[in-house]
Amino acid sequence: MGADERGYGIVKPQDYEFGEAGRGVRLDNGQEFGPITVRYETYGTLNDARSNAILVVHAFSGDAHVTGIHHPSDKHEGWWSGMVGPGKAFDTDKYFIICSNVLGGCQGSTGPGSIDPETRKPYGLTFPVITIHDMVEVQRKLLEQLGISSLLCVTGGSMGGMQALDWAVSYPDFVRSAIVLASTARLSAQGIAFNAVGRNAIMSDPAWNEGNYYDGSPPGRGLATARMIGHITYLSDESMRVKFGRRLRKREAYGYDFADLFEIESYLNYQGDKFVERFDANSYIYLSKAMDYFDLGDRYGGLKEALARTKAKFLLVSFTSDWLFPTYQSKEIVYGLMKSDKDVSFTEISCPYGHDSFLLETERQGEIVSSFLDTVNGK
């Protein structure tokens, strides 16, 4: 294993708990919400000047486990292990990396599946409807707790990119740079449409039961359907053609019966079922709704006005085959920043993997990120 292929090693998830009923963070809906648990992981070492902290914010179905393993028996590293680790683009030998599970999530942080201390039952649909900005507010509380008052960088792809943008606009003096990958300043009508159909699939499952299923069976069929829809939007026409084509599963020729399954069907079924094991259906509903609401310019009277507030150095990256968050959406942010004379770099990477490219294409993306961080770090 070469130096660049070193894994991060074993990492231990931690929980930060704060607030109490009616005290915690002020949400966009006006409610003061608590208590809140934040599941997070850190990698590398915070330097004495506390100037090398990078906040990684995860995408829709991600979690706090960015890189490394939890147990020696773990077969897979965290979701961005190609980008984060010793000698990697986000070099844990240089930087102190923090990632937390988002508010509303289901991987350790408080979400609709958490116990409401007032009723001693899971929140379900009594959980407040949250926004991308609410997630950022919770992350800020965590950084306060960790004694961090300045970020070298905040970075994320997709829904993570939304959070990174919100960070740069909401807390200009906190954020020295932002790396926004495969993301957008506002979710498109098409994006809202796919989210809405996913929620509809979950809510159509009788097991969903208006969100009250925690003492019985979860709405697995509905959640699997939602995930299958999502998964198609994360890939591309080309990547599916190359990877699956029109090959049948376990058959050479058509049988003209419903046992005829194409490889792509079988793959989606597998992805749907696997997702049900690790994700909460109500979190799907809440997090997708938060994405729908996201419109960076909304609270500042326009995108230009919002971006004018920022003091960070920006890097935006889009991918040619990403049709869910296409390049024109990244360019809109780039143009908005340029109009306000902000320091912004942009690149479109030619890559066939669709929206998932930010997770999969680590080589060129890694080089670009690494160089960008060097310039921010003053090298």
Next chain:
Amino acid sequence: MGADERGYGIVKPQDYEFGEAGRGVRLDNGQEFGPITVRYETYGTLNDARSNAILVVHAFSGDAHVTGIHHPSDKHEGWWSGMVGPGKAFDTDKYFIICSNVLGGCQGSTGPGSIDPETRKPYGLTFPVITIHDMVEVQRKLLEQLGISSLLCVTGGSMGGMQALDWAVSYPDFVRSAIVLASTARLSAQGIAFNAVGRNAIMSDPAWNEGNYYDGSPPGRGLATARMIGHITYLSDESMRVKFGRRLRKREAYGYDFADLFEIESYLNYQGDKFVERFDANSYIYLSKAMDYFDLGDRYGGLKEALARTKAKFLLVSFTSDWLFPTYQSKEIVYGLMKSDKDVSFTEISCPYGHDSFLLETERQGEIVSSFLDTVNGK
């Protein structure tokens, strides 16, 4: 109302019934299937030479009702009234137009919701798994019955284009020209993926009951979800942005509750519910499976070999914003025909309406079709 805006007037659907149990058409699965009812409509007059017949073949959710109205009280004309009628591109003053509901459908032709004469119950999943070619075989029986042994043209968009292609390849001496709109020589992996998720949504609805729901409530929630997915793929990112954007339904500002519906969500809900009133869930399953199977070159050892059989003059049309059956898929057919020195015209129309463009963009498409038919008709 100008000459070009004349409607077709009142048309009466007709039924052609043929075959009996075990006798009808030989299906691709090897089974001889009957009896079969074909619901069809005709427009215009067959000339004495029987040389002006045009077969229109409908897309996935279409039916035999192409143009005109059934009753004086009908508010809407048939699904292609912009293209078919007196003075229109498919000019009913010149041509005799025939359209039938496909085998497996639910708008009058025999499908999984029809009564199996042997059991006196609806077929449900005992209905044979059919193909695009099987649909064509049934259409051929209808044309025989109508005394038509040569088609001036066979035309259709999307799944209709698949049938038109199969006609030209299967019956070279029958088809003088073929107009193939927004279609493909084989369904892509992405197309199969969307169909698979739609079927999964239907089959996940407990009301589906393995296809046995005809004496109770149909799987409306599942079918609506399937339709919503389909509907997104028929539109485009741009058309959704222009038509719906991020506007909320009946609200000016976010309420941060689940009553916040974006216009696009409300539209998809409406489309899903409306579809359930007119479409059978099992037909959705069978027809989508037939599309999945479609691979024009399959039975001839390759696409080039299949296209080499044709004797028709071809017109292929694709649309810039169609991402479900993108232009490269039409071009593949064009190149295949050119390699065999066939007579083929091709145009890509710049149009924002996505895959649905072949239904909505009647002006330029109409001019192109009209000119093409004139050349076929020897003018």
